[in-house]
Each structure stands twice: as C-alpha cells, then as structure tokens.
Amino acid sequence: MADVKAGKKIEPFAGIPVYYYSCTKCGFTFSTQFDEWTPEMFRQYVYNDNYIHHDPDYFSTRLKKNVFLLSQNFPEIAPGSILVYGAVPIDNAFQIRLQEAGFGDVTSTGPESYPSLAGKKFDTILAFDALEHHPEPRQLFENLVSLLNHDGAILFSARLADFPENSEASNKTLLLPRNGYVSLHTRESLSILASEFQLSLESFDSHDFYALFKPDRPAWANKYFPHDQPDAAREMLRGREIVTSDITLYEPIQAALRTAAEGHVSEAIRILDNLLETQPFNRDLHMDRGLLRMKSGAIADALDDMEYFYKGSMISQRGVFRDLKARASEFEGKLVVIVSDAGIGDLLWLVRYGVLLHEVGVRVVVECNPIFHSLFDNASWITHAAAVGDVPIPFLYRIPLHNLPGAFETRRETIPSFPHYLAASEEKIAYWKARLPASRKIRVGISWRSSNERTSGWASKRSMDLSMLLGAFDPEKYDCVVVQKDLNEAEREIIALHEWIHIPTGEINCIEDTAGLLSCMDLVVSTCTMIPHLSGALGIPTFLMLSTNASWVWMTEGETTPWYAAMKLFRQHTLGDWQPPVAHLGHALREFTRGN
Structure with missing residues (x-):
C-alpha cells in the first residue's frame, strides 16, 4: 500500500503477504520477511527505479529540509568530519547538498560500504530516514557507535510506531514493505538500544528528530540539553516528543479545546494554565495556550508561548525581522523563502508579511502548492512562487509561515494591514x-x-x-x-x-x-x-x-x-x-x- 499513500496505485499488488510482529515489552514492530535478503534483492525489489514513485519526497522535499535544518541549527558541526549513513543505496545526493551548503568533510556510506570505513572515526553521524529500513537494529547501532568519536553525536530521524491507545494514528500506517520499512521503533525501543550501547537519547522536537550522545558530549549539545538543568526538569525535557502519548494529558487538553470551541476562551486558557503549573516544560501545552491567547487578542503573550514551543527547536526564528526598516541594509538584495506549512486560508492570510520584506529590498520566494503559483506570480512583491522543496540555495532565511508573526515581533497595534496585497489577472x-x-x-x-x-x-x-x-x-x-x-x-x-x-x-x-x-x-x-x-x-x-x-x-x-x-x-x-x-x-x- 506504499504507492497508495504516495497518492495513487502505481504497481499491482504482488500477492505476497508480509507479516509484522510487535514486541509486547517495548512496542518495537518488525518483519522477518527480509532477514535472508541480500543487498542485490533489496536493489531489485525495493530500491529500484520505481522507488521514487513510492516515496517521492525522499529525494526532493525532505532532502532540502534536512540540509536547511542542519545549516540553520548546527553550524558547529560544519568544520568537523561528518558521515552520512543511509539505508537506501541510490546516490550521494545528501552528501552533495551538504557540501554545497558549506559542510566540508562529508562521507557517505550504507550497509554495503560500511566495512570500508573500518578504523575511521567521525565527529557527527547523520542517519536520516535510515532506522526504519534496517532489518538488524542492534547491528546498525553497533556500526554507528564504532564509527563515532568519543565526543561525537548521532543525529537521526525516526518514524515512531507508538501512539496512544484508540488514537486515530496507528503504527499500521507505517507498515509499508514496498518502501522498505522493516523496523519501526518506539521511544522505548530506542531507549533500550541507547542504554545497551552506553548512549544517551535526546529529542529535539515533537516529531521525529533525535540525537544520541556518548558520555563526552560535544560542546554544542549544551545549548539544547543543558547539564545544569535540575534532574526533574531534564526528565520533562526528554519526555516532550509526543504530548498525546501521555494519556493523563489527553483528556484535559481535549476539555480545554472543547471549552474554547463553545466560546469560553478565557476558561480554556485557565485549564491550560493549571496544566502548565504541573508540567512547565511541556512545549505542546505552551503552543495550545499560545493559539488560544492569540484568539483572545493577547498577541504578545501568545508569541511568548510560541517562542517557548520553538525554543531549542529546528525552526526557532523569533525576532529575526525585528525593526526591519531600521535594519534595511542587512536585508537588501537577500533571498527569504516563506514556506507554506499550513492550509490554504492560512497561507493567504500570513503571506502578507512578504510585503514588508519586499519594502526593504528583500527578494521574496513563496514555497507552496502549485495551485497558488499563478496568483502569486501576479504580485509584484513576490519574486518567485516555487514548488515545495524546489527553492534556490543559498537563502538568508527559509521561514515557515506560522513563524512570521513572531519573526516580526507582531503586536496587535503592529499587525500589517493593507487595502489589498493580492490580485487576479x-x-x-x-x-x-x-x-x-x-x-x-x-x-x-x-x-x-x-x-x-x-x-x-x-x-x-x-x-x-x-x-x-x-x-x-x-x-x-x-x-x-x-x-x-x-x-x-x-x-x-x-x-x-x-x-x-x-x-x-x-x-x-x-x-x-x-x-x-x-x-x-x-x-x-x-x-x-x-x-x-x-x-x-x-x-x-x-x-x-x-x-x-x-x-x-x-x-x-x-x-x-x-x-x-x-x-x-x-x-x-x-x-x-x-x-x-x-x-x-x-x-x-x-x-x-x-x-x-
């Protein structure tokens, strides 16, 4: 069903049942179907010329977003040695993109070429979209640890298979053998593996981005996971990746949202205030309260909550356009990409901030669905409307749509309002x-x-x-x-x-x-x-x-x-x-x- 998820049925069903099993202790979900497969078999049946149709974002959108994520948030790793550990033996596209972005000493490897690196050590290992493809998790961790310097870091993404009971989400949505998904981890299974190899596991955001550290952490890790946090606070920071996985929070949050929907926004905010008194480090609670504060008109307080949500995250850009006109010389001629990370209405509403950028000489590119392109091409203040993932590099900022109010430090009295800012031909x-x-x-x-x-x-x-x-x-x-x-x-x-x-x-x-x-x-x-x-x-x-x-x-x-x-x-x-x-x-x- 992988190609169905990608948008349409591309290949006929093979008629071969693939069974997955789930560990009752840690939730790790896996298939034994491919245990005896050789690399040649994976190339023939999974990672062949049709693979791009089953996972089209792999080579375009996600690749560029990962390069952006690293260049914007981890400039400290650029001078060091970097290993790109991939599971899909297609090409060295990630390595090339990283080198174009200023990461110099980059090497690519995979399960087949790993032995040629014996004895080498790297400061940073990148394993994006790799864990779910590897049929031997312990072997994978052993390989990665053997290649890591004593004060290095492994940065990786993982599609977790743990969801709250009765959730609309399900690990069944990740059972995609045609995509090569053979090992679906949970937070618990990752923690067990990390412990076995004397690694500490940390999460950066509420989605799927993680780090593994040896006891001697790199210096840059302290800006995300400070050692001087009290133990309780540090534990709360570690537990912030999927807020709905905490069943004790799910019902109170839903109650707050129902209360707001009935028109009692102040009461809903008080519910979240009470939850935050007991869980002050929960970023998702801050975001929920921020949205409700925005609805109540308390924009300054809302942005404070949203800033906490993005604090230490890959997309924190609060205040980067503060006092824009006074700093016009910093921005003139530079390229800023506005990324559509929301629905149609939100893009039409928030894209207005591009007018302010244009007024100080910024070249504005809007990265969005093609259904917007002809409309945006009519706007003189938009340099170019680009398809998702198809933006020029280098750029000064690539900023998600919902970060724009915070980037401008918007207050109610400074909301940018124009007689109009779009026009049909x-x-x-x-x-x-x-x-x-x-x-x-x-x-x-x-x-x-x-x-x-x-x-x-x-x-x-x-x-x-x-x-x-x-x-x-x-x-x-x-x-x-x-x-x-x-x-x-x-x-x-x-x-x-x-x-x-x-x-x-x-x-x-x-x-x-x-x-x-x-x-x-x-x-x-x-x-x-x-x-x-x-x-x-x-x-x-x-x-x-x-x-x-x-x-x-x-x-x-x-x-x-x-x-x-x-x-x-x-x-x-x-x-x-x-x-x-x-x-x-x-x-x-x-x-x-x-x-x-």
Missing part, C-alpha cells in the same frame, strides 16, 4: 465576467460551509444552513453567486428555486480562478473558510459569519478585524445559534444597499 476577471449573467443589482459571492463534505466534529460547527443564510437577502436588490465548490443535491435543489442565485459555469482549477470570480463581486458573504481570506487579500468588501468555534485568527470580540480593512464580522454568542448573526447580517446588507 485581468484575463481571469474577464473570463468570469463573460460567464455571469448581466445584472443591475448588487452582486454578492456566497459561501456557507467547507467544500469538504467529510468535515465533521467541531470544525463542522463553523458551517451554516444555506436556507438560513439566504433569508438575510432582499432578492430585489441582490444577485447571489455561489463561490464554493462541491454542492450537494439538497443545496442544488434550494438554489434552483431562486432565480436570483447563480452557479457559475466556468472551471475552478487553481486559487487564481477563485480570485478572478471573487473580483467580479461587489461583496462577499462567507463563513470561516479560505474564501474570506482570499476576498480580504483582494480588498473586496467581506461579511464574515463566525461561529464561536471560528479560527483563532478572528479573536473573540469586535465587529472588525485588524487583519483585513474591508471586512465586517458577525459573531455567534452561543455555539450553533445562527439566528442573531443572520439578523445582524440582514441589517448590514440593508445598510450596504443604501451605500451602493
């Missing part, structure tokens, strides 16, 4: 004008729910019933245009009963297609989806219908937002009760009619 606008019926009435684009029919849980509470929304409009004064995709049959039946509601006949294949359609509107009315972010970025007047569970972007109070100048907010006071905001919307539409 004249060709796209003309395309849609030709497909919309002529009208002398006010034209309104409407969107009332996520286009994903499978949306459920708290997120579904942001949607509203189409009939209720339509009740706010006067058909004599408004023509409504449906600007969302994937209508269901019931919605089409409702629309067919109203000649003043139109479904566009054109095709929407990218974000700029939607931008062109919205640009033909006098007004946009929408619930909390990507639509209001796009209309707001285009500078189109927008009325936004907000449930109590709306995104933290919109905060909890006020009829306007500091993020978009032409937007008005209509809020629920009770979760699920749309009648008051719809009544408010009806009044605002009458006022809009008088003004237009």
Whole structure:
C-alpha cells in the first residue's frame, strides 16, 4: 500500500503477504520477511527505479529540509568530519547538498560500504530516514557507535510506531514493505538500544528528530540539553516528543479545546494554565495556550508561548525581522523563502508579511502548492512562487509561515494591514465576467460551509444552513453567486428555486480562478473558510459569519478585524445559534444597499 499513500496505485499488488510482529515489552514492530535478503534483492525489489514513485519526497522535499535544518541549527558541526549513513543505496545526493551548503568533510556510506570505513572515526553521524529500513537494529547501532568519536553525536530521524491507545494514528500506517520499512521503533525501543550501547537519547522536537550522545558530549549539545538543568526538569525535557502519548494529558487538553470551541476562551486558557503549573516544560501545552491567547487578542503573550514551543527547536526564528526598516541594509538584495506549512486560508492570510520584506529590498520566494503559483506570480512583491522543496540555495532565511508573526515581533497595534496585497489577472476577471449573467443589482459571492463534505466534529460547527443564510437577502436588490465548490443535491435543489442565485459555469482549477470570480463581486458573504481570506487579500468588501468555534485568527470580540480593512464580522454568542448573526447580517446588507 506504499504507492497508495504516495497518492495513487502505481504497481499491482504482488500477492505476497508480509507479516509484522510487535514486541509486547517495548512496542518495537518488525518483519522477518527480509532477514535472508541480500543487498542485490533489496536493489531489485525495493530500491529500484520505481522507488521514487513510492516515496517521492525522499529525494526532493525532505532532502532540502534536512540540509536547511542542519545549516540553520548546527553550524558547529560544519568544520568537523561528518558521515552520512543511509539505508537506501541510490546516490550521494545528501552528501552533495551538504557540501554545497558549506559542510566540508562529508562521507557517505550504507550497509554495503560500511566495512570500508573500518578504523575511521567521525565527529557527527547523520542517519536520516535510515532506522526504519534496517532489518538488524542492534547491528546498525553497533556500526554507528564504532564509527563515532568519543565526543561525537548521532543525529537521526525516526518514524515512531507508538501512539496512544484508540488514537486515530496507528503504527499500521507505517507498515509499508514496498518502501522498505522493516523496523519501526518506539521511544522505548530506542531507549533500550541507547542504554545497551552506553548512549544517551535526546529529542529535539515533537516529531521525529533525535540525537544520541556518548558520555563526552560535544560542546554544542549544551545549548539544547543543558547539564545544569535540575534532574526533574531534564526528565520533562526528554519526555516532550509526543504530548498525546501521555494519556493523563489527553483528556484535559481535549476539555480545554472543547471549552474554547463553545466560546469560553478565557476558561480554556485557565485549564491550560493549571496544566502548565504541573508540567512547565511541556512545549505542546505552551503552543495550545499560545493559539488560544492569540484568539483572545493577547498577541504578545501568545508569541511568548510560541517562542517557548520553538525554543531549542529546528525552526526557532523569533525576532529575526525585528525593526526591519531600521535594519534595511542587512536585508537588501537577500533571498527569504516563506514556506507554506499550513492550509490554504492560512497561507493567504500570513503571506502578507512578504510585503514588508519586499519594502526593504528583500527578494521574496513563496514555497507552496502549485495551485497558488499563478496568483502569486501576479504580485509584484513576490519574486518567485516555487514548488515545495524546489527553492534556490543559498537563502538568508527559509521561514515557515506560522513563524512570521513572531519573526516580526507582531503586536496587535503592529499587525500589517493593507487595502489589498493580492490580485487576479485581468484575463481571469474577464473570463468570469463573460460567464455571469448581466445584472443591475448588487452582486454578492456566497459561501456557507467547507467544500469538504467529510468535515465533521467541531470544525463542522463553523458551517451554516444555506436556507438560513439566504433569508438575510432582499432578492430585489441582490444577485447571489455561489463561490464554493462541491454542492450537494439538497443545496442544488434550494438554489434552483431562486432565480436570483447563480452557479457559475466556468472551471475552478487553481486559487487564481477563485480570485478572478471573487473580483467580479461587489461583496462577499462567507463563513470561516479560505474564501474570506482570499476576498480580504483582494480588498473586496467581506461579511464574515463566525461561529464561536471560528479560527483563532478572528479573536473573540469586535465587529472588525485588524487583519483585513474591508471586512465586517458577525459573531455567534452561543455555539450553533445562527439566528442573531443572520439578523445582524440582514441589517448590514440593508445598510450596504443604501451605500451602493
């Protein structure tokens, strides 16, 4: 099923069952199917020419991200000797990229070429995406330890197979023999192996990045894992990799999120405050509280929490653009890559920070899904829209989208707001004008729910019933245009009963297609989806219908937002009760009619 996970079925099923076993003590999950395989068999059946189709990120996105991770966070290792220990015998691409980034003494090896290194020692060993491919974990650790200097470090990534019981995640999602996944570790199995070889195991973040140290640690390790931390604090730091693996935290966190979704954000923050009193080093709790603080409008406090989350992490970039205009000479002509690490709406919302960079002469590249490229190519302040993983090197910073507010030390009073910062091309606008019926009435684009029919849980509470929304409009004064995709049959039946509601006949294949359609509107009315972010970025007047569970972007109070100048907010006071905001919307539409 590896190629299914990669996006589509590429090769037919071989019809050979592959059995995995899980240790009842440590959770280590493995298959014995490949124990007798030779390197030639792995090359023929797994690491062949088709391998890239099963794991396309291996050679592009992950490779570049790993080089960035090391160059940004571990410059101290660059002068030393480095060994790249890989499991997939394809090429030396990682070594070449590292050398291009300034890491000089780099050697590559794998299970086959390991014997040729006998007697050699290295300051740093990199084993990214290697452990899950190796059928003999103890042999692998023995090889790595034998090659490591007494004060060296092994930096590695590992897809852990331990998840909380009844979690939606499962180690079954990692059982991919076609990918060569034969050894799936847990935190416990890694700890056992580390102990056997007199190594200490540390984790850098909440995902899959780890370090192994001999007793004589390298000097740089102290900035991430200081020896002067009290024992209890150090243990808490070690246990921060998967917060939901602590079952005692799972329910209180869910209770806080439910409380916030019901509109009681201050109470939800207090729940997390209490949890943090007992677990002050838990980074995920800090992030959850930071998002809720952002929703409450306490942006400075929110960024403090988020800074703690990223402290000692691979993506900490707090304050790097502080006092940007006063430091313009440092940035002029430099390249900054904004990385889309979130959904469509968040990218449309936060990409605005690129305007501030452009104003001081920075060349801005946005690394994102191709569906954005034509829209971003219209923006004069964006130098280039690049595919994920396909960015030029060198760059000054490659900064994840959600780090931008912290990078600028944003406060409520300094939120960057522009009349508009994106625009559809004249060709796209003309395309849609030709497909919309002529009208002398006010034209309104409407969107009332996520286009994903499978949306459920708290997120579904942001949607509203189409009939209720339509009740706010006067058909004599408004023509409504449906600007969302994937209508269901019931919605089409409702629309067919109203000649003043139109479904566009054109095709929407990218974000700029939607931008062109919205640009033909006098007004946009929408619930909390990507639509209001796009209309707001285009500078189109927008009325936004907000449930109590709306995104933290919109905060909890006020009829306007500091993020978009032409937007008005209509809020629920009770979760699920749309009648008051719809009544408010009806009044605002009458006022809009008088003004237009």
